[in-house]
Amino acid sequence: MRFSSLIAAGISIVATAALLSACAGTARGSKSSVFQNYKEVEVVDYSLSKADALVVIRYPAIIHADAEESYFHAFSMNAIGGEVPPASRTKKVTTRIAQSVIAKSNYYVMSLYRELQKELPENTVLLSPHIILWDRDRGLYSRPILAAEQIPSVVTVDFNVYSYPDTNELMDSPPVTFGDLITPLFVVQGDRWLQPPTNGLLLASDPMLQTAWRLSRKQADGEVESMLLATPHTVQRPLDFIAFLNRRSVRDRNLPLKSVGESRLQVAAVEDYPVEKIRMDGALLENLAEDFALDPFSESFVKGAAARVRRTLNEVDNDRATFFARQTALARFDPELAIAFLARSGGESVRTRLQLAEALIEAERKFIAAQSISIYDGTYLGDYGSKMRQMIEGEYRLLENRRTAARKANVTTAVAALALIGSVYALTATGAIGGIALQSFGGVLVLGSLWAMSSTLETRAESAQMSEHFLALIAPALERQISVQMEWLESKERISAMGFAEFRNKTLTLYQSRVRSLEQQYDDDCIFDYPGFNVSGRWYGSCRGGFAHDRGYGVIRDEAGNSLEYLGSAASGMPSGTGGMISRNSREVGALYFEGSFKQGLPNGVVQVEAPGGRPRIREFRAGKDVGNGAADKLQRLTF
């Protein structure tokens, strides 16, 4: 297998030239993110489970060779910030920018990881690097390299940076990530029970909203399907960004949305995060290669974004958010216990076996946390991080230089630069040279060359020739380094996977040798009915005469695609007693959530209702009909 490396740091050097021209004229960005308004909060984890992580951060790390062409094509087709003209889509220059997005995402994501890890309990923040793949059926997609997403987590954050693909349009100020400018893309989501009305989607960057919504809905449907058929949970959500590039989602104007901010946090809607081109503090970039104690990206964006994530962690019910993820994790190695778990049995035999099983998941979490730290150390603190900082500093200095030139001279300078950069990109994009390995060059040489190019820009003359010479000189060394880097990544992935498999083998052996039998038997195929559904569903938990009875979990879906999930008490095959219910209508956006008292399948008594776009309301129901306000003190909450 051949990988294209994440450490495509050099690409950004090449991208420098292209972006340079635009930056000369439009090198502006907002000085702070909309997230900067979020107040710092201390996270208090009241969850009963020790198994769960608080945050999993997913990002594009590497790309498979077979997926490169497809990725480059999709990157130019589905641009953020404008439409790339057909003539520009096939340019080699676009591929370099596409690669730089992966390379820089690898670097900048570490700031978010560090910031969250610093504030949250030990081993509760996990990294989930993804490899981008392609096949004929699915098109472009991604899968995680590590097992981080198998660990139950309260929230999952997708992060990457972005640059507009077409250098010809850069004068129109599209989003870029270059020098002191950075455009982060961000999605925050969780399990469907975390916020049922939005299928668990909490926040998404504006261009990816429709995709994120579609993925969350698809994920919820897939999980309902696997519970309905009692088949292993196999839904793997690709990175939202990759799914966005792969296929444009049909625009749905009825999505429940709200703007970023603290004022409407309780409203069950998705926060619409606008595309921000943030300008980092130049003073922190001037000597970034040597002094990176203060991270400029953290100061301008990450601290605020991390505060936003922490606020979510404080406001949601962690046990509710991870309940089904824990059930899925248990089902992987102890299916019998996974069913008993759904019954939320208080029996000692279940309690003690669950305690052992959760300790096992907790151990896996610690192992993956150690892997995450290793990735952080290798990426941010290691050679890669060092070269990236050199490059970002170099980019910034070039940018500043162009800004100065633009101010001093006139627009002609920038236009000339634009013409020049096209030729530089064209040269770098031909042959076997990948920008991937430029990072192997000494910083002095790299920066020296950049300065040389910069000077060329100013003189307007012989620039193309000089760039050509420069690239011809470094070509052989690049080839060799690319090969080495790929092997390194491949080995690292394989060793990590091997280490985890071996570890899991040992812990499962220990678990199997220690578990005792369960006192009570729980079923996974009893009848679950609901008024209005002409088919029966499946019930997991306690049963009587083949029908749902006492505690458990029921799921049902009709031919039209309407579905209903219920966790709680039942009698005669239908919800009865205290429970929580998610109802999805195939023709409506989102889902409704009811929590409280049920009788003969229907809400009956005081029930909390959560609907898309609204705040949670406490209502009084009689036989399923809403008859007015309910008394909060009479609400019987479901204990997860």
Add this chain to the structure above:
Amino acid sequence: MKKYIEIWLISVLLAVATPVLATFDFDTIEGLTPGEQYRQLSLLMLVSGGIDPALVTMLQPVVESNPGVMEPGGSSLELDDFVTPLVRIVDQETLLANAAQMFRFAKVNSAEIQARMTAIVRANPILISMVDVNEIAADAIIIRNSIADSIEYSDAIDDPNSAALLKAFRGQTIYLRNMMEYNIFQEELADITSQAILDLGGRLDAYQRMFDDDVDPDLIKRRVESAEIMNEQTGNRFEDQAMMRNTELLMMLILMESQVH
């Protein structure tokens, strides 16, 4: 002749089960080493933990028939004597009377016991850090089971609440056992986890060094392949162990089935 031997044996057993020292007051443990004091106090707490007062009341008739037990220094059994099967077989009345005294003592002096334990921990941190809590818990489980079994065969079982009280008492003992087993499990799991993290770090470091020192794609490929083979062998080893366990289990089942009753 046989009858005389039986009488002699019973006399010996009773003598063994009636030590001179009384146990359940502080004076009797004063002279012991700090470690032993700590062990005895811990054991007392674990044996008496979560006892329903109604259970102590239920044992009152037994106490009344052994009035001396409740007097200071009147206990006729040491804590560790409860562990011996002989006591249970020979004199259940004495055992239950002593158990009732022990429960009451532990309840009345709970604060004092905890204060003494804290003082011992503070004065002897290294010594106490080496105390095996699981060993104490294992003893406590045996003692609690011996008490529960004795109740079943005593007149106390005629109490209308005895079934529920005994069930709760046994339930707490199972809980104690589960906790003990969880502790052992967690220790082993922590060892495996730490070792795995160290191994992984070491392997990645080794590979990293390899790349730093000398770039040789063929060597790298060979190393990765070697690691894969090693991993495969590790998997095989575990399979062998699993098979051995399975064989052991089958052997145990065969032995159980072939027992002559």
